[in-house]
Amino acid sequence: MDALWEILVIITVVVLAGLGLLVGYLRRSGTKGAPPVTPPPPAREAKTREANTYTPSSTARIDTSRGAPQAPAPAPVQPVAPEPVDVAEASVEEEVPAPAIERPESARGRMTRLRSRLASSNNNLGKGLLSALSSGKLDDAVWEEVEDTLLGADLGVDATTEIVDGLKRRVQVEGAPDAETLESWLHAELLAQVRPDMDRRIAGSRVGDRPAVIMVVGVNGTGKTTTVGKLARVLVAEDKDVVLGAADTFRAAAADQLETWGARVGVPTVRSEKEGADPAAVAFDAVKAGQEGEVDVVMIDTAGRLHNKVGLMDELAKVKRVIERQSPIDECLLVLDATTGQNGMRQAEVFAGAVDITGVVLTKLDGTAKGGIVVLVQRELGVPVKLVGLGEGADDLAPFDPVAFVDAVLD
Known part of the structure; x- marks a missing residue:
């Protein structure tokens, strides 16, 4: 009897073991060919959700009736005042102070x-x-x-x-x-x-309801643009409002040079940003700006040109005609280098034929012993020497004084 029970127990164990093996086999065979399960990637959304999920602290109260933790009310957020910013330090470009405007002394004497x-x-x-x-x-x-x-x-x-x-x-x-x-x-x-009897005054005052117009001409290298800048200082010293016209559009630095001269005494310059622009158009715009601004004087700086270049002299005559379409020219100053002596007379005669010269500016008179050029120019052209350059300083352009000149010659 005991042996029979032992046999039944053994059979039962074997059957159960076989069933277990069969079930395991079936499970393994059922997963073959199934697509692999892709684990959830650590995507940005998961991080976002994780960041936006409230995690209760250790002090959170547990609601036993609902089985879920209840967080305390969050504390109000205190606004944070922005830190003050130093504008000067934050600015990439430091503000450059405007240059001081010079006030020249009177040119009288x-x-x-x-x-x-x-x-x-x-x-x-x-x-x-x-x-x-x-x-x-x-x-x-x-x-x-x-x-x-x-x-x-x-x-x-x-x-x-x-x-x-x-x-x-x-x-x-x-x-x-x-x-x-x-x-x-x-x-x-x-x-x-x-000739002390000659009228050497410069047209430096308004004529009726318009500004006086001064046109400055001459050959290359006589110091024409510098003369215009220095003459602007002379006029400013006499409390005149001035506008400069940079009609020398062929020399690259001429407009910049003239603008620098004007800026030193607070005088605006009308110019073209395009090199080689029509000088007559620039001169026209300068006179127009002077009329609209109701200034006292408009000065036009023209390009230096050789007197024997017919085309350039014709162009100078054109500038004069264009200006005269809206205003008479009250003064046409010829700039001559005093060191050229009689060689400058041929230049003067050609310029006088192209435009109506009203006066002469002799530059570099301090650098020559040939002061007689003053007499020769006046006799040949029939117009007075009105200004003389006696140095390279900003205020070394002087109204010509016949008595002082002769005194200096015989000193």
Whole structure:
């Protein structure tokens, strides 16, 4: 009996074991060919949900009736004031202070103040004349020496002849003079040639309901643009409102140079940003700006040009015509380099034929002993020397003073 039960138990164990093996086999065979399960990727959304999910703290109260934790009410968020920002430090470009506007002194009497420069440049003329005339007997050899000295100073043949003849007449009437008398005679003869009676005023005031228009012309290298800038300072010193026109559109730096001169004294410059633009158009716009702004003076700087270039001279005449469509030109100043002497006269004659010259500006007069160019220019052109350049400083342009000039020549 006991053996029978043992056999039944063994059979039962074997059957159960076989069933277990069968079930395991079926499970394994059922998963074959099934697609692999892809684990959830750590996507950005999961991170977002995780971040937005509230995680209760250890102090959260547990609601036993619902079986879920209940979080305490969140504390109100306190606004955080933004930190102050230093604008100066945060700015990429520091603010550059505007340059101080200069206030030039009046130009009246400036030539007298600069007399020493003029005297040093012309002392050969004065000393040569006084030395020849005070050497003793005034014979033909002395008068010939006087003539050579005057011609060498660029006075020209006509002026030289008139001065020598005038001195001879005085000697015949009054006899041989002493040194002091001789110097006074020479002063009178030279002053007569410089023509103190000429009107040397600059058109620097409004004419009726429009500004005065000044046009500045000359050959290359005479200092034309610099002269315009310095003349602007002279006018500003006289409390004049000025507009500059940069009609020299062929020289790359001309407009920049003129604009810099104007900015120093608070004077605006009308210019074209395009190199090689029509100079007549720039001049027209400058005059128009001056009329609209009701200024006192409009000054037009033109390109330097060789007097023997017909096309360039025709272009200068065109600039003049275009300006005159809206305003008369009250002043046309010719800038001449005093160191060129008589060679500059041919230039002056051609310019006078293209435009109506009303006055001459002699630059670099402090750098030449040939001060007689003043006399020669006035005689040949029939117009006065109105301004002279006596140095490279900003205020070394002086209204021409005939008496101060002759005093300096004979100093």
